Amino acid sequence: MRIPSDIRAIRSAAPVLLERQNGHCFYCARPLRDKSHVDHFIPWSQYPHDLGHNFVLCHDSCNLEKSDTLAAAEHVAKWRERNVQWGGQIDTELRGKFVCNLETATTVAEWSYQNAEASKSRLWKTGDEYTDFDAAVLRMFQTG
Numbered sequence: 217m218r219i220p221s222d223i224r225a226i227r228s229a230a231p232v233l234l235e236r237q238n239g240h241c242f243y244c245a246r247p248l249r250d251k252s253h254v255d256h257f258i259p260w261s262q263y264p265h266d267l268g269h270n271f272v273l274c275h276d277s278c279n280l281e282k283s284d285t286l287a288a289a290e291h292v293a294k295w296r297e298r299n300v301q302w303g304g305q306i307d308t309e310l311r312g313k314f315v316c317n318l319e320t321a322t323t324v325a326e327w328s329y330q331n332a333e334a335s336k337s338r339l340w341k342t343g344d345e346y347t348d349f350d351a352a353v354l355r356m357f358q359t360g
């Protein structure tokens with residue numbers, strides 16, 4: 217079992233993600249310079265396992281702002297699109313290091329957003345901006 221302090225292993229996913237994201241931050245879409253962070257899209261606090269398809273690369277600052285909240289609908293749409301388009305490739309490139317199963321990652325995300333709906337959690341947009349829970353987000357896990 218991987219432990220949360222295994223930063224170096226998580227860091228090793230960065231080059232793969234950087235390429236998929238064309239060198240841009242997953243959340244704010246601005247160029248990533250040296251300070252980037254591999255983020256658990258579904259926060260570690262909700263699902264403490266490293267799934268390859270759950271990783272995104274972002275600025276340290278965006279990661280800090282998102283903290284352990286769930287991301288807003290526009291980010292979910294982007295995450296789904298990334299995984300539908302590049303899921304196979306992420307699997308190929310990361311499966312030696314992490315559990316890579318797109319179906320599992322999608323199911324975990326759906327479960328997590330269902331919980332957020334039930335608890336009327338707000339979703340993180342950017343900076344210190346949040347939005348009310350948007351039920352449309354749940355449909356994003358259905359297609360694919």
Ligand SMILES: [Zn+2]
Nearest residue numbers: 241244275278
């Ligand atoms: Zn950013």
